Amino acid sequence: MNLVNTTIQKTSYTRRIVIPSAIVLVVMALSFIVYWSAWRIDSYSLHRFVSHFSAVVLFISIGFGPLLVYPVAYFRGSGAGERIYASLIPPIIWLFKELIRVSEFFTFSETLYFIFNPLNIMIFIGAFGLMGLSELLCRRRMKKRTGEPEKVITILPVFAMCLAIVGLYVFMIWGGGVHMFYIFMEGYKALFI
Amino acid sequence: MSNDPLSRQDKSVTRRQAIKTIGGALAATALASSFPNLLFARDKRPNIIFILSDDHRWDMLGSMGHPFIQTPHMDRLAEGGVLFSNAFVTTSLCSPSRGCFITGQYAHKHGVKNNITPWNDSNITFLELLKQTGYDTAFIGKWHMPGKLPELRGVDDFITFTVQGGQGRYYNCPLIIDGREVPSRKPYITEDLTDYALDFVSQKRDNPFCLYLAHKAVHHQFLPPPETKGMYKGVDLNLPPESDPWITWSRGSIWYGLLGPMDLHFRMYCEALTALDQQIGRVLDKLDELGIADNTIVIYAGDNGYFWGEHHLVDKRWPYEESIRVPFIVRYPEYIRHPGRKAGQMVLNIDVAPTILDMAGIAVPSGMDGMSIAPILKNPDASWRKAWLYEYFKDYPYQVPEMFAVRTDRHKYIEYQGRKKAELFDIAKDPREMQNLMNTPEGERIQPGLKKMLEDLKQGGRL
Numbered sequence: 001m002n003l004v005n006t007t008i009q010k011t012s013y014t015r016r017i018v019i020p021s022a023i024v025l026v027v028m029a030l031s032f033i034v035y036w037s038a039w040r041i042d043s044y045s046l047h048r049f050v051s052h053f054s055a056v057v058l059f060i061s062i063g064f065g066p067l068l069v070y071p072v073a074y075f076r077g078s079g080a081g082e083r084i085y086a087s088l089i090p091p092i093i094w095l096f097k098e099l100i101r102v103s104e105f106f107t108f109s110e111t112l113y114f115i116f117n118p119l120n121i122m123i124f125i126g127a128f129g130l131m132g133l134s135e136l137l138c139r140r141r142m143k144k145r146t147g148e149p150e151k152v153i154t155i156l157p158v159f160a161m162c163l164a165i166v167g168l169y170v171f172m173i174w175g176g177g178v179h180m181f182y183i184f185m186e187g188y189k190a191l192f193i
Numbered sequence: 194m195s196n197d198p199l200s201r202q203d204k205s206v207t208r209r210q211a212i213k214t215i216g217g218a219l220a221a222t223a224l225a226s227s228f229p230n231l232l233f234a235r236d237k238r239p240n241i242i243f244i245l246s247d248d249h250r251w252d253m254l255g256s257m258g259h260p261f262i263q264t265p266h267m268d269r270l271a272e273g274g275v276l277f278s279n280a281f282v283t284t285s286l287c288s289p290s291r292g293c294f295i296t297g298q299y300a301h302k303h304g305v306k307n308n309i310t311p312w313n314d315s316n317i318t319f320l321e322l323l324k325q326t327g328y329d330t331a332f333i334g335k336w337h338m339p340g341k342l343p344e345l346r347g348v349d350d351f352i353t354f355t356v357q358g359g360q361g362r363y364y365n366c367p368l369i370i371d372g373r374e375v376p377s378r379k380p381y382i383t384e385d386l387t388d389y390a391l392d393f394v395s396q397k398r399d400n401p402f403c404l405y406l407a408h409k410a411v412h413h414q415f416l417p418p419p420e421t422k423g424m425y426k427g428v429d430l431n432l433p434p435e436s437d438p439w440i441t442w443s444r445g446s447i448w449y450g451l452l453g454p455m456d457l458h459f460r461m462y463c464e465a466l467t468a469l470d471q472q473i474g475r476v477l478d479k480l481d482e483l484g485i486a487d488n489t490i491v492i493y494a495g496d497n498g499y500f501w502g503e504h505h506l507v508d509k510r511w512p513y514e515e516s517i518r519v520p521f522i523v524r525y526p527e528y529i530r531h532p533g534r535k536a537g538q539m540v541l542n543i544d545v546a547p548t549i550l551d552m553a554g555i556a557v558p559s560g561m562d563g564m565s566i567a568p569i570l571k572n573p574d575a576s577w578r579k580a581w582l583y584e585y586f587k588d589y590p591y592q593v594p595e596m597f598a599v600r601t602d603r604h605k606y607i608e609y610q611g612r613k614k615a616e617l618f619d620i621a622k623d624p625r626e627m628q629n630l631m632n633t634p635e636g637e638r639i640q641p642g643l644k645k646m647l648e649d650l651k652q653g654g655r656l
Contacts, residue, residue: 035443
């Protein structure tokens, strides 16, 4: 982690935190708007193409944003804490948007409980895994660039990646995600019914 | 006295026959006084088989003119009976709709408003009422009402499943029989449940029977058996123009578990449906084999419809036609006039219970909201309801607002709770419900009357 501070000049807060997050957020917003407008296109094949393309970009921006934000923040001199929260800004804003949307249907406390649904948890566990991967890739690149004998692989980023893999299995693959869904629903029943 | 030998012989035979008849009658009287059941053993009331499928929408039938789906046995049922082309559910969701079928009541009355609120054991089912009048009864298949499995009153054989929140599994689904879990006898659930159903139907009995056969198919995950797997590969699926494969990920639809290409899911749905049709064919064949088809009422219905991209939606719940409209077929050869016809009257899931009771000669309890469709079976032109109430209640975490709607022969008016604005559609002019007439001159003219109807129906009125 100290590698960054010693070899990369720290840029302004806007350049190292706001801009990387904003890039992902703008992509997310644009792809969202394009996807939900695609049905207006009369040509069926063009509609299919635009909806496919925008949906894929939207999905990537939600699920894989840290792969962009984290390295950009890294090479602009952000510390570890800054890199983490910069990477979390897009999924947090997406989650906030989702909470506003579902608040139409649920009570305030149900809306809060919605934060803990398996999909949201997976997005954040996945984000930490991607941050771990990004950290390793950035260190490797820095090591090549500077030639300094810093350790590339350390326990924390590897742990984050392992956590994401376990999370992927538990939340998405185990029973096709159904088991965790029922656990989430049992919690709901215990709290609200 | 005639000299004709034949005539004499006739008379002598007649005397003998008379003696035999008198003797027989005396013997029968003596037996009857001792064993009355022997004389009146055969109860001629109809047998009843109610087959309920899951998520089978109204137009996915060969007999409804679907371009490629193969449902020869459901079509056979329709050819021998009446196909109701305007059949609906009053709540488009598994548990509430199942509650409606079995009680003849709206969800707000039987209490299973969503997939969470528990079944109330004080609810009276048509099976219970049939049992009280001497029917042998069985419930086989998907119960899926929230809460613990009930001690279903009036049910002789209760065979169901509880895995995956009561949804069951397509393969190797353990069953609960008389409260004990047993492994599946056949790997594929539709065939396994049908085997149990055939066992029940084939039992030697003196009483009429009622079988409630509720399949898991064709609910998500739409897994077909090997026999039908891949049979619709390469077929043009004809999905709606607004459909795209990412609908299953968007606006909360990810909760419905249809990740992956929608085309693939839809093909599997069709394959699982044809497999269900094959098993229905086995039931019909068994009735023919036993020689009881003419005196057996067979009702086939779906518990709700399903979106395949229409309105940019998947699953059900919403009040649009794809979701609320279901297949509904009644066959009863001894009773139905002009079999093989389609009936356009708006029949509902809550009509099944009163219909079955009515046709079994049992008084329909006043607490039932539905109406017997027996008059339509006799008379194609029978007058019928003009409007009915649709209701949907919150079902966490699915993101569909609570709503009430009124559906008439021509219009549909929907009021949502929350931020979503009311909608009004002219079904006759706009069957795909793409043009909301609210805030148009036509809408302003029609809406007050529909709103009044909706309020009347919510107060428990019938229109």
